[in-house]
Every structure is written in structure tokens, then in C-alpha cells.
Amino acid sequence: MAENSDFEPNIVAFLCNWCSYAGADLAGTSRIQYPSNVRVIRVMCSGRVNPLFVMNALQEGADGVLISGCHPGDCHYMHGNYYARRRFNLMRNFLEYLGVEPQRVRMSWVSASEGAKWKEVIEEVVNGVKEVGPMDQFKRRQLNW
Amino acid sequence: MNGKPKIGVYVCHCGTNIAGTVNVEEVVQFAQTLPDVVVARNYSYMCSDPGQALITDDIANMGLNRVVVASCSPRMHEPTFRKTLLSGGLNPYFLEMANIREQCSWVHDDPIAATEKAKRVVEAAVVKARRLEALDVKEVEVEPSCLIIGAGIAGIQAALDIADAGFKVYLVEKSPTVGGHMAQLDKTFPTLDCSACILTPKMVDVANHPNIELMTYSQVEEIGGYIGNFDIKVRKKSRFVDMDKCTGCGACAEECRMAGRIPNEFDEGIGMRGAIYLPFPQAVPAKYTIDKENCLFLSKGKCGESPKCKEACQAGAINFDLQDEVVEFKVGTIIVATGFDIFDARLKPEYGYGVYDNVLTALEFERMVNASGPTGGKVVMLERGKKKKKKEGEEAEAPRMPRSVTFIQCVGSRDKSVGNEYCSRVCCMYTAKLAHLVKDKVGHDCEVTIFYMDVRAFGKGFEEFYDRVRREGVKYIRGNPSEIYKKGDKLIVRAEDTLTATPLEHETDMVVLSVGLCPRSDNREIIDLLKLSQSSDLFYLEAHPKLRPVDTASDGIYLAGVCQGPKDIPDAVAQAKGAASAAMIPMASGKVKVEAQTSVVNEDTCRGCGFCVELCPFSAIELVEINRMGWPVKVARVNEALCKGCGACAAACLSGSIQQRSFKDLQLMPQIKALGVK
Numbered sequence: 001m002a003e004n005s006d007f008e009p010n011i012v013a014f015l016c017n018w019c020s021y022a023g024a025d026l027a028g029t030s031r032i033q034y035p036s037n038v039r040v041i042r043v044m045c046s047g048r049v050n051p052l053f054v055m056n057a058l059q060e061g062a063d064g065v066l067i068s069g070c071h072p073g074d075c076h077y078m079h080g081n082y083y084a085r086r087r088f089n090l091m092r093n094f095l096e097y098l099g100v101e102p103q104r105v106r107m108s109w110v111s112a113s114e115g116a117k118w119k120e121v122i123e124e125v126v127n128g129v130k131e132v133g134p135m136d137q138f139k140r141r142q143l144n145w
Numbered sequence: 146m147n148g149k150p151k152i153g154v155y156v157c158h159c160g161t162n163i164a165g166t167v168n169v170e171e172v173v174q175f176a177q178t179l180p181d182v183v184v185a186r187n188y189s190y191m192c193s194d195p196g197q198a199l200i201t202d203d204i205a206n207m208g209l210n211r212v213v214v215a216s217c218s219p220r221m222h223e224p225t226f227r228k229t230l231l232s233g234g235l236n237p238y239f240l241e242m243a244n245i246r247e248q249c250s251w252v253h254d255d256p257i258a259a260t261e262k263a264k265r266v267v268e269a270a271v272v273k274a275r276r277l278e279a280l281d282v283k284e285v286e287v288e289p290s291c292l293i294i295g296a297g298i299a300g301i302q303a304a305l306d307i308a309d310a311g312f313k314v315y316l317v318e319k320s321p322t323v324g325g326h327m328a329q330l331d332k333t334f335p336t337l338d339c340s341a342c343i344l345t346p347k348m349v350d351v352a353n354h355p356n357i358e359l360m361t362y363s364q365v366e367e368i369g370g371y372i373g374n375f376d377i378k379v380r381k382k383s384r385f386v387d388m389d390k391c392t393g394c395g396a397c398a399e400e401c402r403m404a405g406r407i408p409n410e411f412d413e414g415i416g417m418r419g420a421i422y423l424p425f426p427q428a429v430p431a432k433y434t435i436d437k438e439n440c441l442f443l444s445k446g447k448c449g450e451s452p453k454c455k456e457a458c459q460a461g462a463i464n465f466d467l468q469d470e471v472v473e474f475k476v477g478t479i480i481v482a483t484g485f486d487i488f489d490a491r492l493k494p495e496y497g498y499g500v501y502d503n504v505l506t507a508l509e510f511e512r513m514v515n516a517s518g519p520t521g522g523k524v525v526m527l528e529r530g531k532k533k534k535k536k537e538g539e540e541a542e543a544p545r546m547p548r549s550v551t552f553i554q555c556v557g558s559r560d561k562s563v564g565n566e567y568c569s570r571v572c573c574m575y576t577a578k579l580a581h582l583v584k585d586k587v588g589h590d591c592e593v594t595i596f597y598m599d600v601r602a603f604g605k606g607f608e609e610f611y612d613r614v615r616r617e618g619v620k621y622i623r624g625n626p627s628e629i630y631k632k633g634d635k636l637i638v639r640a641e642d643t644l645t646a647t648p649l650e651h652e653t654d655m656v657v658l659s660v661g662l663c664p665r666s667d668n669r670e671i672i673d674l675l676k677l678s679q680s681s682d683l684f685y686l687e688a689h690p691k692l693r694p695v696d697t698a699s700d701g702i703y704l705a706g707v708c709q710g711p712k713d714i715p716d717a718v719a720q721a722k723g724a725a726s727a728a729m730i731p732m733a734s735g736k737v738k739v740e741a742q743t744s745v746v747n748e749d750t751c752r753g754c755g756f757c758v759e760l761c762p763f764s765a766i767e768l769v770e771i772n773r774m775g776w777p778v779k780v781a782r783v784n785e786a787l788c789k790g791c792g793a794c795a796a797a798c799l800s801g802s803i804q805q806r807s808f809k810d811l812q813l814m815p816q817i818k819a820l821g822v823k
Binding site: 019022040041076112 | 220246251672673676698762763789790805810
């Protein structure tokens with residue numbers, strides 16, 4: 001895959017409302033600067049993230065996907081983050097089988113007090129996707145939502 | 146609301162918070178090109194009255210049926226704008242927010258990139274708004290009762306306020322007595338009023354109040370349910386003393402074969418107790434407790450011929466067969482007031498705590514200066530460790546008073562090396578208070594030196610008190626000691642006076658470490674029970690640092706006292722009163738709105754596999770039999786009162802039949818598409 005130094009990846013992130021979204025908000029309140037490549041979709045729990053959403057994002061043009069939830073044991077809904085983790089592991093194996101680089105699809109635990117960690121996660125994800133270049137394996141037929 | 150969506154987009158400047166980085170005009174122009182957007186405007190503060198009026202006016206004049214507000218985080222103002230929609234006559238769930246402040250203008254300094262991201266985020270909100278549906282807000286009844294965990298001053302104050310207002314309170318305390326850390330104190334800064342004099346009447350009040358059910362020596366074991374209807378299970382640990390029969394006479398404690406041989410936790414180990422004990426004379430309830438780890442009869446099965454306490458008890462209260470009792474009840478609200486641990490001074494080995502007899506923590510020293518403490522209020526040199534089992538050594542033999550006492554501030558606070566970056570807020574002033582008490586109790590010729598980093602005398606009357614203590618001859622040296630060692634029978638504090646840049650070795654009889662306040666080591670139990678979040682200092686996290694300081698992320702659960710962060714007594718009391726008033730709001734109104742973004746099943750397509758039933762963490766889904774075109778089939782059905790709206794079921798449904806309202810596949814997919822496009 002041709003690597004372009006100007007390449008700015010486009011990353012879709014699914015954040016749970018209680019921990020990671022709050023952590024990302026805290027990064028804002030603390031004015032922690034990080035790359036603007038990540039765009040966030042808020043869900044109530046990382047357990048809401050259907051693996052299809054990830055496939056969908058990659059098909060729609062995202063170069064990478066991030067799922068972030070509460071630390072193990074801290075889920076607001078008891079164990080939604082465990083569901084997310086199990087689904088994620090299965091899905092990542094499947095994506096790898098399809099030839100999608102593992103750097104593209106990430107999962108992280110960021111709590112409501114980890115604004116600084118959120119920045120680190122973003123930087124890791126963005127750099128990881130930059131390494132593997134634009135996503136062009138999947139194309140989706142046009143649907144009119 | 147049916148028909149074609151008519152969307153209004155409102156982009157907030159938030160002063161310069163957003164407009165300083167994001168080109169708001171450009172975002173508005175872009176929004177006008179988006180599908181179904183009828184109007185797009187910008188305004189300096191959307192959350193202000195005129196800002197909200199823009200929305201309600203447009204709803205009235207242009208017939209808007211969807212609203213997108215691009216401003217701060219929905220965690221901040223979603224409730225505000227939902228109310229705006231409601232007052233404009235729209236269902237509040239026709240609102241979608243685009244977070245262009247916390248997750249855009251504040252974190253990206255490049256205006257072009259930030260504006261570009263803001264546009265994407267607004268587009269994602271608009272395409273989701275097109276698909277939003279009206280939701281019913283349901284209400285449930287609120288049980289007019291409150292569980293308060295922890296009976297220190299914060300828990301006591303909250304309990305009294307709520308009980309006085311006429312609601313039932315269950316006050317659960319882990320230790321055998323109420324009072325918490327405040328009961329250990331002698332005087333309180335800066336007024337020097339006696340801690341016991343102001344606290345003990347309140348302790349008696351909680352025990353006697355008709356609306357308070359006090360459960361000491363008890364632990365919350367299970368918490369289920371949600372605001373308005375929490376199901377609580379509490380284990381009342383067996384004291385092996387019949388609470389109804391015990392008169393608190395203390396004859397048992399005198400006879401106990403272990404008397405004076407077990408360090409008393411309440412005295413921070415300076416004083417001793419027996420296996421059957423009352424932590425301190427003013428304990429509430431004034432009932433004795435047998436500590437089963439140390440009781441010879443309970444741990445070894447044999448206590449001489451027969452347990453002497455049992456023989457001594459004329460009331461016949463001692464019963465070794467008493468079992469733990471588990472009680473269950475319902476409450477509408479919960480206040481967590483679990484307090485703190487003091488910093489473990491052993492983690493600063495350079496100060497020799499635990500090695501040198503006369504290096505004390507401030508709380509040990511506090512017990513020593515306390516008139517009802519183990520030394521009767523005398524400040525004396527300690528001889529710890531060696532055979533002091535029988536007699537309370539320092540009290541019995543002619544005690545020697547120290548000629549000099551040295552305090553070291555910020556032990557375990559403002560110290561990255563032990564992982565505590567925060568200031569504990571009370572140490573500067575309690576050190577000043579203890580210094581004053583040394584002068585008072587030992588005599589003005591006793592030399593008192595305080596090593597400090599900064600003196601933070603920020604509260605009402607604090608600076609005046611600090612001045613007073615200095616006038617009394619207490620010597621402040623700015624410097625953080627590096628080491629304490631022993632030379633003869635003296636302790637040497639090695640430090641640098643950073644104001645004169647001179648290294649010094651300070652000789653002293655006694656060192657008191659002003660230890661900071663730490664999150665409790667057993668905090669995890671409460672976190673697991675209540676799913677509370679912690680801030681980076683590991684104290685419990687409030688819902689908003691400024692505007693919701695007593696709330697947690699979970700409705701109906703509130704925080705009071707030091708469990709949320711270090712506080713002095715007036716602040717802990719103020720927060721307790723705040724938590725009490727917050728908890729009384731749903732109890733007084735009697736009703737509370739429940740989660741509307743619950744799951745819903747399409748019974749026409751559900752194939753009844755039961756996958757979601759297994760997954761649901763709240764057992765909110767069950768399989769029911771319905772008639773589908775003449776055939777009996779099983780389908781999933783959601784109990785909306787139990788569903789908390791996590792969406793785990795929706796992510797797992799093989800046929801997409803179960804969906805979470807406001808987070809349906811068809812609402813999220815357009816968002817994904819909008820954000821995916823480059």
C-alpha cells in the first residue's frame with residue numbers, strides 16, 4: 001500500500017457515554033490537544049456496538065475504527081464492556097482474515113478521569129492507521145439512507 | 146410526529162470557546178446545505194435565555210420538528226435543550242447535539258481542521274436527527290426512604306436532615322460505632338471547639354431519631370434496582386452481644402482475658418482494648434462488641450474454664466451462638482459517605498514511622514492529646530512494641546513529656562513519589578491546631594517546629610489562626626525533610642531551610658507526621674456495588690465538578706464528605722446537607738422520570754431465539770408467546786421499567802428485531818456514513 005506522508009486518516013470512534021465519552025470531554029475541559037482525525041459517535045455502552053457498524057464504517061470510507069469503553073469491572077451496565085471485548089476479538093480475527101490490517105480497528109478502555117489517556121489512545125490510533133495508509137479494500141454500493 | 150423532517154440547526158459560539166477556533170459562520174452555511182435542514186443559525190450562547198428563545202420561536206414560526214444544537218457536550222446541556230424543545234411543544238427526544246466544544250474547539254488549535262471536523266460532526270447529527278423518533282417519558286414512584294452508607298459526620302448530618310424532613314433513613318456503618326474520624330479528634334480548627342462536644346449530641350440523635358434505622362457493625366452486601374426503587378441487602382454482623390440486653394456497663398470488658406492486649410483501632414493502636422470492647426466511652430450505640438478474631442473462645446474454642454465476660458455480664462447479654470443477620474429493604478435514594486483512610490506513613494520509609502517509637506502520625510498524636518484518649522490527654526514519650534501487653538505502659542509508669550515536638554507537613558500529599566498529587570486540604574490547619582495544643586498541654590517552653598512546603602490557610606478564620614499559632618512561638622521552617630534518624634535518645638530531622646538555602650539537622654524528642662487523607666482501601670467494594678467512577682486521585686467522581694458536586698453519574702446516588710475528595714469538617718457537613726437536599730428532591734416529588742431510551746422489539750420479525758434474554762444484564766427481556774398469523778410463536782419482550790438502555794441486546798440481535806430507542810441501527814448507520822466520508 002502506497003504510503004503518503006500527507007495522508008490524514010479518517011477515523012470513526014464509538015464511545016460509551018459514561019466513561020470514554022466523559023474522558024474525551026475531560027480532555028477538552030483540560031485543553032489537551034490531539035489530532036483532529038477522530039470523529040466520535042456516542043453510544044450509551046460499548047456493548048451497543050454491533051460488529052456490523054465497524055464493517056460499515058470501513059466500507060463507507062473510514063480508514064480506521066476505535067471502540068472505547070469503561071475499564072473492565074467499571075461498566076455502568078455491569079458487563080457491556082465485556083460483550084464489546086468478546087465481539088471485538090472475534091471481529092478482529094475475521095477482519096484480519098479478510099486482509100484488513102489489525103492497526104485499523106482498535107479497542108481501548110478510557111475512564112471518565114483519563115483525559116490524558118484519551119489523547120494517547122488517539123495518537124496511537126492515528127499513527128497506527130497512518131502506517132498502513134488509506135483503507136481501500138472495501139467498497140459499498142450506494143445506499144440512500 | 147410524522148411527515149417530512151424539518152430540521153433547525155443552531156451553532157453556538159460559546160463566547161470564544163467555540164468561535165475562537167471554529168469558523169461558526171462556515172459551519173452554519175454548510176449546515177444549510179444538508180438534507181431537510183430548514184434553518185441554520187448561530188448565536189453567542191445557545192444555552193442562554195435568548196438562545197433558547199431562538200429555538201422555540203423557530204419551532205413556532207417555521208414548524209420545525211427536529212432540532213440540532215452544535216455546542217458543548219451533550220453530557221453538559223442535553224437536559225437543558227430537551228427542556229427547550231418541550232417548552233416549544235416538541236417531544237424532547239427530537240433533539241440531537243453535536244459536540245463541537247469539548248471534542249473539537251478545545252482540543253484542536255488549527256482553525257481549518259477544527260472547522261472541518263465541526264462540519265462533519267454537525268452533518269452526523271443532522272442525519273441522525275432525520276431519523277429520530279418521539280419517545281414517551283415514563284415516571285415511576287419513588288420509595289420515600291434513603292440508604293446512607295457510612296456514619297461519620299457527613300453520613301450523620303445527611304441522615305439527620307433527611308429524617309427531620311420526614312423521610313425514612315437507613316444508616317449503615319461498618320464499625321461498631323457511629324462518629325467516624327471526627328470522633329477521634331480532640332479540638333477542631335480554627336475555632337478550637339471540642340470535637341466531642343459538637344459531635345456526640347448528633348451521634349445520640351441518629352440513634353434515637355424515630356425516622357432513622359441505625360445499623361452499626363453492618364455492611365451493604367447487595368444493591369439492585371434503580372432510582373426510586375433500590376433493593377438493598379445489608380449484613381448485620383454478629384456482635385455476640387444481645388443489643389437489647391446489653392446495658393453498656395463494661396463489666397465484661399474488665400474481665401476479658403485479652404483486656405489491654407489488643408491495639409484499639411479507634412485509638413490508632415496507641416491504646417489497648419480487649420476482645421470484648423467499646424471503641425470509646427461515648428460510642429453510639431453504647432453496646433459492647435466481641436471481636437471474633439481475637440476472642441479466645443470464638444477463635445480457639447476455649448477461654449479458661451468458661452468465658453469470663455459471660456460470667457461477668459449480669460444482663461445475660463453475651464451469646465456466642467448469635468449469627469449474622471441479613472436484612473433486606475427498599476429505598477428510593479442512596480447517599481455514599483464512606484470517608485477516608487489516612488495515608489500509610491510506612492510508605493515514606495525515610496521518616497522512620499514504625500521504626501522509631503516517637504515518630505507518630507497526626508491521628509495517633511490526636512488520640513494522645515484527646516482528654517478521653519489512651520493517655521488521658523497527656524502528651525508523653527511513647528515506648529511501643531515491647532511487652533506492653535498488660536499495663537498501658539506510658540500511662541502507668543512515670544511518663545516523660547517531650548521537650549520538643551516537630552511536625553512534618555504534606556506526608557503523603559502533594560507527593561508524586563507516592564502517587565498522591567493532590568493537597569489534602571486539612572493538614573496545614575490541623576498541624577497548626579496540634580502545635581497550639583502542644584503549647585497548651587505540654588507548656589510554652591516546649592519547643593514546637595513545623596516543616597512545611599507551603600501553608601495553605603484558605604478558609605474562614607484559617608489565616609488568623611495560623612497567625613495566632615506563630616505568635617505563640619511555633620517555629621515554621623520551609624523545607625521538606627529528607628530523613629529522620631536516631632542519635633542517642635533524640636531524633637534528628639535532616640532538612641534544608643529552602644528560604645535561606647541552608648541544610649540543617651534539627652534535634653527533637655518527638656516527630657509528628659501530618660499525614661494526608663487517602664481514598665479508603667476498601668473503596669472497591671462500594672464501586673462494585675454501585676458502579677461509581679473514580680477521579681484520577683481515586684476518590685469517587687462527582688457528576689460535574691462545578692454544577693453537580695454531590696451527584697454521581699447514576700441517578701439517585703449521591704456523595705457526601707471525604708469519599709469525594711479531601712475536606713474539612715465544615716465542608717463535609719455542607720456537602721452532606723447538599724447531598725441530603727439532592728436526595729430529597731425525588732423523594733419529595735414522589736416520582737421520577739425513567740430512562741426513555743429503552744429497547745423495543747419488532748414482534749413481526751423476532752424469531753424468538755432468546756439471545757437477548759441471555760445477554761441482558763438487568764433481566765429486562767423475556768420470551769413470550771404470541772399469535773402470529775394463526776401460529777403460536779415465541780418473541781422477546783422488554784420490560785421497560787427494568788431496561789436501562791445499554792443496547793447490548795440490539796448489538797447482538799441476529800435479525801435486527803430488537804433495537805434501542807434513539808440508538809437504532811437506522812439512526813446510527815447514517816451517522817457512520819456521514820463520518821466515514823472523506
